[in-house]
Amino acid sequence: MNQIKSYIAEHQERFLTELIDLLKIPSISADKAYKKDVLKTADAIKDSLEKVGCDTVEISKTEGYPIVYAQKIIDKNLPTILVYGHYDVQPPDPINLWDSPPFEPVIKKTDKHPDGAIFARGACDDKGQMYMHVKAMEFMTATNQLPCNVKFMIEGEEEVGSANLATFVKNNTEKLKNDVILISDTGMIANDVPSITTGLRGLSYVEVEVTGPNRDLHSGLYGGAVANPINILTKMIASLHDENNHISIPGFYDNVEELSQQERAEMAKAPFNLDTYKKALDINAVYGEAGYTTNERNSIRPTLDVNGIWGGYTGEGAKTVIASKAYAKISMRLVPNQDWQNITKLFKTHFENIAPPGVTVKVTPHHGGQGYVTPIDSVGYKAASKAYQDTFGKTPIPQRSGGSIPIVALFEQELKSKTILMGFGLDSDAIHSPNEHFGVWNYLKGIETIPLFYKYFTELSK
């Protein structure tokens, strides 16, 4: 592709300003209070896709937040790339831990990002990475170098389970027909160690409620004589891991894909420094399932984490109360072959079974999705690998990610095509955390790499 570097150099200020404007809208899909902002973001995405030369651009209503769909078909005989991304973001709390307001983007230099990084909720996950594709499209249309057909499907409910996207995909398989799906919603190992994500974990997210007495009680008059829902909840959650940190839910590991020693040896080659890892998180030790390394624990092994817990008096000072109810949000990361709906069922049954007399338990599934693995010998993977080779000057490392994009497995099932996960963020970009950011260098490098994927995918598809 010609002039790509010069085009980016010429327009990079505008590329940044446009992204910053997008990041100013608090499109928090988990919180109804932000409904207007989420919808406003969808409109902004629609406008941006029209500006960069898509033929058809539509906002498709769903039972939840709309899906922005766009396409440019230049020749039915050429391959078609479907770009997926999301315009919603995670809630920003705990807000007090942000160095600058989450929806007032600022660019600051960091050790890992000497050219500066954009600090804002959604900077990396996923507005920044999604917008790289819009700007890559701009370059290809502006310079008449779009080599194939392209479709965009940008949703607003990824952070809350993509329930309505699933329906949309099932009802529009013809419209969404494609030869490969391209997503930038993952990370890479380091700016000088490019990698392509070849695996994702599945997810089962549930909420549990433990009810004891029918009202809050005085802990002096009733303490010791009735089941305290919070004490019980802690006992129940604690029992979900054994002394080796294996998950103790019967049947949980039944379908877990066990990697061969050779595969694990391959994985171990990825650059990783435990001291750096611990230092970055300010912890004196790592923690996890016996018999596996840190990189295995957070990629090829399933997990069970409490994401939130609450009950009783949590205000200032002291209140001697036995709460009537205690709650927790619990998510399980799953590996390929674990069916998330089955795991959710196993959790529900087990959690209800271990409730002692004196309390009642309610388990409410939130959402979930299957894990995913993509082969590295596909046309898509080869095209991505060549693109990185050109822009990073290195062959990217195939890498399993611990994260989940539940919709990817569904794409393959419904649309019969593979997904290529070209992520340009870093693990240290603090997505889902306070001070989320995205390197300016990474943002521009993504815009530079994407058109080359289009080029090589078209060529290799001939």
Place this chain on the structure above:
Amino acid sequence: MNQIKSYIAEHQERFLTELIDLLKIPSISADKAYKKDVLKTADAIKDSLEKVGCDTVEISKTEGYPIVYAQKIIDKNLPTILVYGHYDVQPPDPINLWDSPPFEPVIKKTDKHPDGAIFARGACDDKGQMYMHVKAMEFMTATNQLPCNVKFMIEGEEEVGSANLATFVKNNTEKLKNDVILISDTGMIANDVPSITTGLRGLSYVEVEVTGPNRDLHSGLYGGAVANPINILTKMIASLHDENNHISIPGFYDNVEELSQQERAEMAKAPFNLDTYKKALDINAVYGEAGYTTNERNSIRPTLDVNGIWGGYTGEGAKTVIASKAYAKISMRLVPNQDWQNITKLFKTHFENIAPPGVTVKVTPHHGGQGYVTPIDSVGYKAASKAYQDTFGKTPIPQRSGGSIPIVALFEQELKSKTILMGFGLDSDAIHSPNEHFGVWNYLKGIETIPLFYKYFTELSK
């Protein structure tokens, strides 16, 4: 005492209106936001004590909320009764579970209170029970029947540990000199089963903080590889009880007073119906320390209850985050001979010891106090017993309470006098809970019984 019934009958409407006005002020000592209201309540108490004929009435400043002190000395040779109570109240949350606003008192009939009960935070604990003493004083002065000297000490920090009252008492032992201390801040078994509280549990209240990674993390990228502070906190709390629900803190039971089989047999005579108890709380089973009955578990045995727990995402929907920190408020009810400061130390040491690598733990003591037992052969107890005999037509049952009034042990230590706990509330009055209430009958019965205690205590002291 003459005309007491007729005086109450004549003035009961006003007695109720005055209490209701007091209950309208949200004197929540645990929450700084209500500072003005707490102070306003102190002024109201001062005014009411002046109105009923105390000679000296002062508002004594402390480092926290003031103590209202009043006295009427009629003859140095007569005995002196020190009345203690508190004008602060518990926080009302969870507010949504109240049938009527906690600070807009309403009178409603209930099964246990056919004459109606006043529903409001503080109705029973302790504004209502404290105000009985003010109105009893009114009767005695209005009818010239005050038989002895009286001192009032009404504080505003009982619900947050009475730290400043302790200082006040230590610095004013001469001023507070008395022959017996009278408190109505406990309950009785039933309106037709009067009882006098002869024992109180001690208390140690702590707050714990578990810190893992230095920031909230994405549970996909880090899940399974780092210690999750919430999971760890649940494990640590769960481990504080063994399979028999004995508390597993080393040394915790060292000084626990073990009752003889005979004493336990005596206790077992108090009317108690397990089915009624379970039905009232809507639980299918009781729960607690193996080898003890429900009434023993909540009175003569020490306990450890989580009063509040929080961490991670607790908002609407789902957030896949590993929190950096998790917190809990934990209180231990102690029995006579357990020193609360020693127990607090034992807890802190043990909780810090069981923290696994990968997290750091902080334990912050909130407050505490010693347990207390009063003999039933004292002049004070006999006087109280005779007073109940007159007004209830029955001899009251001596009863150990599971609650704590930490200051009582300090009174004995500093002022060298015994405390008589004449409580007129019922366990079902939901103190510390939504819909706290106090029976109108109980309120008036208290006003009727208290002057008789004054009479008999003076007579028996001769």
